[in-house]
Amino acid sequence: MKFSAERATLLKALAHIQSVAEKRNTIPILANVLIQAANGQLSLKATDMEIEVVEEVPAKITREGATTAPAAVLYEIVRKLPDGVDVELDQADSEGPLLLRAGRYATRLNVLSVDDFPSMGAGDFPHRFKLPATTLHSLIDRTRFAISTEETRYYLNGIFLHGTEVDGEAKLRAVATDGHRLARVEADLPAGAAGMPGVIVPRKTVAEVRKLIDEAPEEVEIALSETRIQFTAGPVTLTSKLIDGTFPEYERVIPRNNTRILRVGKKDFADAVARVAAISQERSRPVKLTLEPGLLTLSASSAEQGVAKEELDDNRISYDAEGLEIGFQARYLNDITDQVEKEVEFAFADSASPTIVRDVDSPSALYVLMPMRV
Template sequence: MKFKADRATLIKSLAHVQNVVEKRNTIPILANVLLAVRDGKLSIAATDLEISLVEEVTAQTTRNGAITVPAATLYEIVRRQPDNAEIELDHPGGDAQLALRAGRYATSLVALSVDEFPKLDAGKLSHHFVLSAQELRGLIDRTKFAISTEETRYYLNGIFLHAAEGDTGPVLRTVATDGHRLARVEEPLPQGAAGMPGVIIPRKTVTELRKLLDEASGEVEVALSETRIQFTIGNMRLTSKLIDGTFPDYDRVIPRGNDKVLRIDKKDFNDAVGRVSAISSEKHRPVKLSLAKDLLVISAASAEQGSASEELGPELVDYQSGPLEIGFQARYLSDVTEQIKGKVEFIFADGAAPTLVRDQDDASAVYVLMPMRV
């Protein structure tokens, strides 16, 4: 295998694939990236056995072949080269080391045979559909904050992607919950997604996919089966195993009879919550919302630091129901309201029941917050 590539192209691809590499592993080959030249094309790949990423890279190829080398080491060497450097990698085959040259710089890296590298075959993927990068970003960004980190309930450690029947017709939904909050977001069902199995995409896959979407502007091809999902973004292909579990019946958690509605600008509300909650350094610090007609008082107290409150009046608050007091964890409030673009609607039943949160101008997302005692 032999090829030349400019530093900018190579470092960008290596940055993508090295994120997939498991930093702490007991299998040496999993710390390596696979470099392969076939028919004039260079591909760079990495896997941790759960996720794999393959990217085709523009390069001047001289000789076909494939080899694996330590991902972190190769990335650091390439990163430290001058911006305009042209980098040549040459592996003659067999047990030889990989030679790397850039200008007057030269080094060699211990290589492992591709025979030891896991096969990256996704198997048969039964459903195929296309989403815009913007749509997929929206589905992820507005739900990922609610993914659980509690390993015992492993089936909540990801985003549930499935086809459903929405208020206006078939939709593609993402749902995440950690038991304290729930996020449900939907887009019109794309062609090819009807009848797809409901799948749980693991948290690490969601994180890596979201990084790749930062650089995407076109369409994303999605293919999936009951055990795997694959995202093709330009010249990159991310494949992942799915969480083998049953996502809970989230519809039962979404309240239907709440009738007390608070409307307030997202920024005004978030700023006030931030100022009031600053009184406490507790990780799970609660804030209390006290409501009366067109009046909201946000308050918090800490045994060590004292107390704080802020009053928001009729120029900011629209609330026409009776008095209500309810408490929430400050961070959970902020996480949910950060997803709202303009005015946020809180729809309450009472001080102990789940609260519905919506964007007044966007019906595609629904959030649920569980209250806490204050």
């Protein structure tokens, strides 16, 4: 096998590949990238047995063949090469090392047998549809902060993607929750997605797909089966296993009768939360919201540092319901308000019940936040 490729093009592909390749080396071949030059095409493939990513790379192929090389090492070498150089990879025979040349630089990389490289297989994907990259971007960014990291509740370790009907209209809905907060975001159900199964897309897959979206063309093709999901964005195809579990009936935790409504500018509120929360270094520090008509008081305290308080009056808030005191973890408040464009709406019931949070300018998103005792 022998080919040459532009350094920038190869580096971009290796960045995608090496982030999927297994780094713990429990199975050595999983730390390698499969390099295949065949039928005039160069492709790179990596897998950790849960995710597989394949990328087509423009290259000048002199001799066809296939090999595997350490993904992280190859990425670091190419990353440190000077801009503008062509990178040549040459393996004289399948048993020998892989020679890399770029300008006056040269190195040899040890390889592992192509026969040992695992494949997740093509398989059937009965459901196929396309989403605008901006829509997929929104579904991911506005929900992934609520994905649980608690491995014992593995069925919460991803985004629940499914079709539903809202006021007679078919919608594609993404939901994530960790038991403390819930994020639910909707988009129009694309053609081809009708009848799709509800699936839980794993946290790592969500992160890898999110990286691809920034470089994706206008649309991303999604293919689904009961056990796997595949995303194709330009020259990159990412295939992933799905979480084998049942997502909880999340609608049950969304309150229906929260009638105390607070509206406040996103920046005013987020900045005030950050200032009062700075009094404490505790990660789970609570911020208390004290509400009365025309006035919101935010406060936080620390046994070591004292008390911080800030008021937002009726020039910056809208609230005309009865008084209320309620507390939330500062980080959770920030995670949700980060998803809001301009104005955030809180709908309260009482100090012990879940609170609904919305982006006033984006009704397709809804968040639920559990209060803390303060």
